[in-house]
Amino acid sequence: MTLSSETAPTARTPRGIHRAWGVAAVAGLTIVVAGAFSTMPGLLLTPLHEEFAWSRGSIGFASSVNMVLYGVTAPFAAALMDRFGIRRVVACALLVIAVGALLTTVMNAVWQLVLFWGLLVGLGTGSMAMAFAATVTNRWFVRRHGLVTGILASAGVLGQMVFLPLLAWVVDTLGWRPANVSLALGALVVGPLAWLLLRDHPADVKLKAYGAAEFTPKPAPVPGAARRAVRVLREAATTTPFWLMATAFAICGASTNGIMWTHFTPAAHDHGMPTTVAASLLAAIGVFNVAGTVSSGWLTDRCDPRRLLAAYFGLRGLLLLFLPLMMSPTVQVPMVGFVVLFGLLDLATVPPIIALCRAFYGEDSAIVFGWVNAAHQVGAALIAFAAGVARDLLGSYDTVWVAIGVLCAVAAMLSLTIRTRPAAQQSETTRPVHC
Template structure:
């Protein structure tokens, strides 16, 4: 059958692949919007504590991150399309089966393990793989757009999920997200292709020499070798530490806990969900702009600025909560939306610059740190809420961590690994 991508002669096939990847990331991210909305409904129905529900969120976040480096290696071994289709099916199964759960361990298994593994098998490992294979020019911009797709998908569904949960119950909301993930399978099967050569093209802005051969075997070995190679460099640990703090202050703190925190201050859940949706919309602008800047400005400087401003904004958040919307809360939402995952394009750029063709796998490990940080903060913030009756300590801790991450960004060295460690040449995987 003639490739559907090849038929679109009026546009370079790299943009078609990028578009389908965007849809896949949004579809997989949909269920990740549910935790913050459903904490209160689950507490009301099952009597589970915030810490218990947060434990399931923490497992989800941790597996989401730890899957990434192996997913990047699996995409090299088996191809992008089979991995993405399998991941979407696992996400749909995990979200759909929550309809019949009756115990907390089932929440951890379905919401934590299955959805964590499925969404982690795509996530930003998919972004790094697609941009690395299909683009030479505009990599920073494309990575920003695709990153925004994944992050925005976790937020723009929130008002709809909150409305459905409020009017028809949390099970209806979970079922809807499962259907959304399944719907994305069709365009992935029809339009997502592995490499430019498959449709008689070359990478956008590159030549045939930039379309490198796929890895033939050993996905686990590739992932572990990428880690051991990267771990010899100080920059890897600085990137990983910064990303751990990035995850803690976004997916671990704001995403699951902003809505219940707003509820503590008298704000309706639907209003708080609408604010997070606005974060998702603004994230598109901020992350694309960050990708554009990454092509032009030292990525280390960008990271330092992003983290510092994020830390200051979190430290100010407890003072702006209240039952009604006001200018200071809107200002926080606008800033946080623009900064939500603006850190990803410069981090990807540093991985490509330093680790060469190993960059997708290395970035997978860096992103694993991102999700481990998110998992620890998701659980920790839930415990803080149960013990103190307030989230204030968690917000202040997040603010301090943001300033620490800013300090870690500037000392990074941009020397390619091959220049200092010939045995770990990025040309061999």
């Protein structure tokens, strides 16, 4: 498809702020709202246990279903956007998570928590994960691609950081139902904005992508994208690096989303710390996430990503091993140190994993990373459930922290066993410095 001389002038970008930045801003807002939903499981565990007498294991199982669906949905989300468009998928996803959150306020059985929060909210938030950010960036930006990707990737953490203390206060003073209603209302408000302001492609408004030299017509819908995602998984699954990365990243999910974001607040509460204080500590971890991720990206360009992964997992494991000794009713200096260091390490594993996927799988690396990230969520889900069961049986989380610390040591060793391509197959521009 080519442009005629009559239509070509309308493709020029007008002076002023490019429409792409507005699309990115709306996309970031939707990711922030979706990120806020990931903060709730840790805040819901104790209130639901006290009100319904449900076991922590069964509540953790609902969170596990949510995490698994969040991860598994992500590789297919881009395919849905290629087929039906960004606006439709995002608007529907926001509606689904709003309905799921509202339905939890009238539930009276644990299977309903699994259905409403686990299934509906998991599917909705999974549709607005990294695949959504990558799709928006790839379509709307040629220049500033890395900057926009980093901003949108950190938007979910921003949602956790901004909303967690507020939601903790609402749960503490008004109850868990008003907190869920507040999240649902936020999704319902952002949904129409996404529908009105998002556009699937720059060609929809007769613009070039930001930084593009030429106008690109809107591509036709791609009905076979989902089949490609499955094909890439099938091919990657025959290689050793995929399983090493997937296993290490599953442990990464277990030691972050699975235990910290789901069980840190109730664990701190077991030691007498107020829920709002524990939630504020988690929010502070989110603040240091941004600095840690940016620094890790800078290091990944200069160092062997395998060694970076090993260092990150090793340090994270040490922190978790000593965490039970730092728990107390008030925030002490060791806990402040833990928050800073864990925050710097929390998302630092992402740039090295993406770099390794790119080194081994080339053009399919984004899809492969999507599946590796699905393993991350599966690991998170298993620990979210297992930690709740362990708390029910043992009366504390101390054993869980130690076990996860040992698993991090295993992940560090797995990272070092990933074999890089022979030097002859690497270009001078992509070969990292082995620091």
